[in-house]
Amino acid sequence: MAKQAGSTTRSVRGSRTGRPIMALLDLLGRRWTLRILWELRDAPLTSRSLRTACDEASPTVLQARLDDLREAGFVELGEGGGYRLTPLGRDLCETFMPLHRLAERWKSSSPSPRLRGEGRGEGEPPRRR
Amino acid sequence: MAKQAGSTTRSVRGSRTGRPIMALLDLLGRRWTLRILWELRDAPLTSRSLRTACDEASPTVLQARLDDLREAGFVELGEGGGYRLTPLGRDLCETFMPLHRLAERWKSSSPSPRLRGEGRGEGEPPRRR
DNA sequence: CTCCGTTGCTACAATTATCGTAGCACGACG
DNA sequence: CGTCGTGCTACGATAATTGTAGCAACGGAG
Numbered sequence: 363m364a365k366q367a368g369s370t371t372r373s374v375r376g377s378r379t380g381r382p383i384m385a386l387l388d389l390l391g392r393r394w395t396l397r398i399l400w401e402l403r404d405a406p407l408t409s410r411s412l413r414t415a416c417d418e419a420s421p422t423v424l425q426a427r428l429d430d431l432r433e434a435g436f437v438e439l440g441e442g443g444g445y446r447l448t449p450l451g452r453d454l455c456e457t458f459m460p461l462h463r464l465a466e467r468w469k470s471s472s473p474s475p476r477l478r479g480e481g482r483g484e485g486e487p488p489r490r491r
Numbered sequence: 492m493a494k495q496a497g498s499t500t501r502s503v504r505g506s507r508t509g510r511p512i513m514a515l516l517d518l519l520g521r522r523w524t525l526r527i528l529w530e531l532r533d534a535p536l537t538s539r540s541l542r543t544a545c546d547e548a549s550p551t552v553l554q555a556r557l558d559d560l561r562e563a564g565f566v567e568l569g570e571g572g573g574y575r576l577t578p579l580g581r582d583l584c585e586t587f588m589p590l591h592r593l594a595e596r597w598k599s600s601s602p603s604p605r606l607r608g609e610g611r612g613e614g615e616p617p618r619r620r
Numbered sequence: 621c622t623c624c625g626t627t628g629c630t631a632c633a634a635t636t637a638t639c640g641t642a643g644c645a646c647g648a649c650g
Numbered sequence: 651c652g653t654c655g656t657g658c659t660a661c662g663a664t665a666a667t668t669g670t671a672g673c674a675a676c677g678g679a680g
Contacts, residue, residue: 381594382594382595382597382598383529383590383591383594383595384526385594385598386590386593386594386597387525387526387529387590388526390519390520390525391519391520391521391522391523391524391525391526392520392522392666393520393521393637393666393667394520394667395520396516396519396520397513397516397517397520400512400516408626408627408628409627409628409629410626410627410628418669419667419668420667420668420669420670421628421629421630421669421670422629422630422631422632422667422668422669423666423667423668425628425629425630426666426667428628434597435597435600439628442627443626443627443628443676444627450593450596450597450600453593453596454590454593457586457587457589457590457593458586460586461512461515461516461583461586462512464515464579464582464583464586465510465511465512465514465515466511466512467579467582468511468515468563468564468579469511469514471564471579521637522637522638522666523638537655537656537657538656538657538658539655539656539657547640548638548639549638549639549640549641550640550641550657550658550659551637551638551639551640551658551659551660551661552637552638552639554657554658554659555637555638557657568657571656572647572655572656572657573656
């Protein structure tokens with residue numbers, strides 16, 4: 363049967379409202395998509411290794427995202443098993459490389475090691491209006 | 492619980508497992524984060540306008556993401572109301588600019604205007620092993 | 621061939637995030 | 651005061667994600 367492994371739903375709503383950038387932003391805005399691309403950045407990985415690399419994420423979602431990415435043409439399944447980036451996918455990853463540097467810079471400016479964690483209703487008295 | 496507007500949970504699991512890039516990837520991998528940054532890319536927007544720009548996304552999530560981004564230091568609330576990018580947020584956005592071009596290229600190579608939509612089981616005969 | 625370990629992939633219940641609608645407090649304008 | 655606009659929140663309904671367990675197909679011993 364078809365099932366739902368295909369990727370659950372595929373468009374929050376205003377994804378491909380015209381500009382392809384929206385569709386891309388939507389695809390990338392799913393939970394493990396960016397992480398998967400990142401882990402695949404320089405070497406192909408098997409489904410298992412990818413799972414390990416992604417901190418033991420559920421195979422369900424991993425599979426769904428992998429299908430999404432494969433369908434989008436950013437990732438493909440190699441011969442002897444294992445996922446790898448397509449040329450287009452590699453270009454996409456290249457785009458994120460500057461993120462690495464920015465992340466370092468970001469850590470320095472962001473003083474919260476764990477980004478607070480709960481609703482900010484208590485920690486901050488009504489600082490607005 | 493107290494609330495949930497703070498941003499619901501804040502870390503899928505292995506977010507900031509060490510490298511800040513993971514935390515950043517996790518933050519960016521939430522549903523409207525990338526879209527918000529994109530819409531804010533060249534002009535500040537009010538909460539309302541942002542909602543409109545983001546295809547009438549729920550104010551709940553928009554608020555949560557906005558809080559996330561503000562807390563992360565990428566977005567801030569201006570004087571007369573309205574959200575705008577911080578210098579760091581602007582740098583982050585700059586990173587995504589090449590994505591616009593890539594998205595166009597991607598549309599051309601991806602023949603599916605709506606990415607199929609259901610399970611991928613049919614289009615491909617057992618392409619496994 | 622049979623046992624074993626690997627691969628990619630799936631089922632299913634529980635949990636969490638998101639949606640969608642409605643509404644609040646605060647401030648500015650008339 | 652009444653009306654509008656701002657940021658922000660409550661809450662039930664819905665969709666996505668998590669976690670655990672397990673499947674069939676392939677490959678290498680024994």
